[in-house]
Amino acid sequence: MTDFYIENFENIDESMYNKNAQVTGWIEDSRSIGSLIFLTLKNSTGKLQLIIKKNQVSEELWKQVDNITRQSIVKANGKLVHNEKNNIIELIIEELNILNEAVHPLPLDPTGRVDSGLDIILDSRSLSLRKPEIKSIFKLRNDSLMYIRDFFINNDFLEINTPKILSLGAEGGATLFKTEYFDKLGFLAQSPQLYKEQLMLAFEKVFEISHYFRAEKSNTTRHLNEFVSVDFEWAYKNNEQTMDLCEDLIKYTINNLIKNSFKELKNLDSDLSNYLNKFDRITYQNVIDDLNDLDHKKSFGEDITEHDLVVLSEKHKSFYFITDWPSEIKPFYIAGHKDSDLSMSFDLQFSNVELVSGGVRIHKVDELEKNMKKSGLDIKNFKSHLQTFKWGMPPHSGLGLGFDRLIMILANRKNIREVVLYPRDKDRLEP
């Protein structure tokens, strides 16, 4: 007779003592001492000690349990007792079923006693998630997704779903994956940029969190070929308001993680309290000046490279915005300041990692066409996009945030592959 099933091992309390409980999970550890076997049972919520007494179970069960391979799955019934001497909770087993046996040896050690290289972890991803530290990354990722959505919902943004197979990419075709689409050629979306802009026609605030694809060969610790992006777009707002919302979004997430996900942050040795100061806002011109001050030669008009950012990170270690980039090195849809070649744009950096790209968009169709031509794009290919700007398009701005990169920072990891369940890079299409 079982009184209840214990799903969450952290929810065990005094009211359950001396009752019959059922539990399931995997065997993390097993020690046989004379006529007793001690099993450490784990599930995603925590662990529980099971005790099997030789004289209380059948000989067959005793043998089975004595030979059980670690990480095997069991279902057990027994009496839950509080061992007062050691102040631990134990389940004295009456019945136990081995539901599935694990092979031996396993490709990695889920107890975390033996470290594994990243390739082995990724090749054995699901097993690696039994390691408490790795599990914490994905719990933190889940929590962050929840807080980011909360933030948008609290601010009256509408969640949208835009298509991922397109007839054309937002910013030209060089880094697009091609797809057979019946008798046509399709491309996988790099971002929801054009769609979220089109929707400004009817909704003032939209957001989307989804998968995007970029066919770049670069194999760095911060690049993936499939990634999750957090995008928003809102009407009638300027660059300062958009940066404010971006900063609020990240701080809302961090504050909630500090408050509610402190166990995961502790497991990951991640201290987020340093990131709650006002984010610096410096101009592109400031960056050029700073770099030259640091004896790192850089001319106005050049793009800021990864190496520049490493040099710059001496001055800026946390989150900071770089604003007012030259229009020429920003995409065609970014609006310019009046009477200058500078754009109403910003990037959010975390040290040398680019996290966000955003700005005010052009909302007048003639300016947009002019900029497309300047960027070498054929406006005929953008006919269905451009026409929406003739139907009463409001001014608007927005941004795209690399969600996996944000999690890499929040989870205090060095490689973006560590925070993605099944990462995709040039060499990794499996598992």
Next chain:
Amino acid sequence: MTDFYIENFENIDESMYNKNAQVTGWIEDSRSIGSLIFLTLKNSTGKLQLIIKKNQVSEELWKQVDNITRQSIVKANGKLVHNEKNNIIELIIEELNILNEAVHPLPLDPTGRVDSGLDIILDSRSLSLRKPEIKSIFKLRNDSLMYIRDFFINNDFLEINTPKILSLGAEGGATLFKTEYFDKLGFLAQSPQLYKEQLMLAFEKVFEISHYFRAEKSNTTRHLNEFVSVDFEWAYKNNEQTMDLCEDLIKYTINNLIKNSFKELKNLDSDLSNYLNKFDRITYQNVIDDLNDLDHKKSFGEDITEHDLVVLSEKHKSFYFITDWPSEIKPFYIAGHKDSDLSMSFDLQFSNVELVSGGVRIHKVDELEKNMKKSGLDIKNFKSHLQTFKWGMPPHSGLGLGFDRLIMILANRKNIREVVLYPRDKDRLEP
């Protein structure tokens, strides 16, 4: 001098009367009567009447406003007054800027006075969203997404993000879109099936809401080539528990819509209160018998077709489960009942629309390999998937729910394209 900006026209209250306000939006209607122009200003939250008095503005502004095209975007400042005679709120304009003019004529009438065909609506999607009824569909969709996520979060499910480019599909290659992946061949995911099963190794409850792709040529009112699916998987649960959770999920969503999204339901003429009864659960055998009773010949073992479901919908008009399908017509990963050729599976139907497919999965590697071979799959291609079943895989079950189809039902629409912003079918890769 402006005292405040009114974002939501439904939030206007007495405390704002006789103060200076700024508003933005599009001009829905314009009537000029002698020395007054009445403008109906709209945004996504509602509408507001603007009044321009000839003797209070410059001649230039008067002329501009008198000639404004409908659906153009304006920003206006003025005094907010309560017209007690007609009991309406009006803004007496002091300043007005035309931010972007709409062309005339537009491809469709956003006021809703003139109906448009579905193709015109989809070709002019962003403009169509200014129609209140169409806007309500996407508000309802946003709300449903929110409630579905709430449900999973409340039930301790972990949100996961699995890859959309795969080296192989879950159920063979016939209906997969192919993609160039550097020097390899990739496929677009049809479902997260194999990944969510692998993750059962470490998490007992996972869910994912994401885009999936199916290269089927069928051009029906219920099929799209890109769709959003709600998937969950949980460990140690049987078919009854999985159906219960499915039913709870849908009723949680419906109850919240009835309570919080009643305006949208009213706009869409959707009465959901009929769907709160217990969902019928009938077996595949019952369906065969019912069909034969209805003089519609059907033999055991045949798949249930669309036409069969139409015939059956005479008896089952709302949500109902069909359980215990022959194993032979279910995918390789579905577990069978002991001592029969029936599977522990279910579909959830809404009248003749298939909404959900789910069941208990095989968790023993030898059974899985046997079934793969029986289905004509090469187990070599599933090596990385199969190995996870050797690492201590718990029993598990789950389902996939066609989110767009659910919204089609909840929003009381006849064609799935109506509830998707930018639908993808064989003939539609744009906009």
